[in-house]
Amino acid sequence: MNAKATTPSPDDARKPRSDGEQSRERLLHxxxxxxxxxxxxxTSTREIANAAGANVAAISYYFGDKSGLYQACFGFMCATPGGNVAAFEQPHYSLRESLQGYYRQMLAPLLQHEDAEILLRLFYREMLEPTGLWQREIEDNIKPEHAALLRVLCRHLGTQDVTDDLQRLAHAIPSLAVTLMIGRDVIAAVSPQLVASPAAFAAWAEQLVAYAEALVQVEQIKLQQRTA
Structure with missing residues (x-):
């Protein structure tokens, strides 16, 4: 899963939003x-407009139609195609730096957005009832990120052989974060302090880096044993 997060500048934060911007944000939310x-x-457009305290015509004005509004919602939390790769695939990064960047971009909704739960529910609703946007997300972002992670792992493991074991490792690393996202309700019920704040999720991100490093170390040992 690949989320985008933008941090407004202090100048932007001081600028009052126009009525149009506020109406558009209410509709999106x-x-x-x-x-x-x-x-x-x-979900009907009338229902959305009523919930936002806006006129149905505002949806046509800002988004074109229901489909356009849905695409805007989905695009709100997804990166531009391939946009997250630079966060972790840099030739001068250590393995830890690459993993930190990887989890930072992957957990961006939980780390930085006050509406994280709403975003995640929308994302997984799209997975369960696909409209085509989920497949586009796989093609535009998930596949490029997986390929980039494989390149990172190959570089740090000193190999160019993308074996099935290496593929499994490249799937296991994001699965640590996916478990956190889709299992959030369970974690909140069992250990609520672990998902109580952005700081709690930041602690998760750092711990996931350590877990992923351990997985890479196991693969390194296996490679050394094969060549011994």
């Missing part, structure tokens, strides 16, 4: 919540 709860097909 209401749509994300309702699409996430009910799915695309069961």
């Amino acid at each position: 209401a749509a994300m919540r309702l699409f996430g709860q009910q799915g695309y097909s069961k």
Whole structure:
């Protein structure tokens, strides 16, 4: 999963939003919540407009139609195609730096966005009831990020042989974070302090780096044993 997060500059934070910007944001927020709860097909534009305190015509004005609004919601949390790769694939990065960048971009909604739960519900609703945007996310972002992670692992393991074991490692590393995201409700019920704040998720991110380093070390030992 590949989320984008933008940090407003101090100047932007001081600028009052226009009525149009506020109306558009209210529509996005209401749509994300309702699409996430009910799915695309069961959510009407009138319902979204009522929840946002806006006129139905505002959806046409800002987004074109229901499909355009849904795409705007989904695009709100997804990176531009391939946009997250630079966060972790840099030739001068150590393995730890690459893993830190990898988890930072992957957990961006949990680390930086106050509406993290709404975003995640929308994302997984799209996975369960795909409209085509999930497949586009796989092609545009997940595949390029997987390929980039494989390049990072090959470089630090000193190999160019992309074996099935290396592929499994490249899937296991993101799965640590995926478990955190989709298992958030369970974690909140069992150990609520672990998901209580952005700082708690930041601690998770650092710990995931350590777990991933251990996985890479295991693969390194296996490679050494094969060549011994």
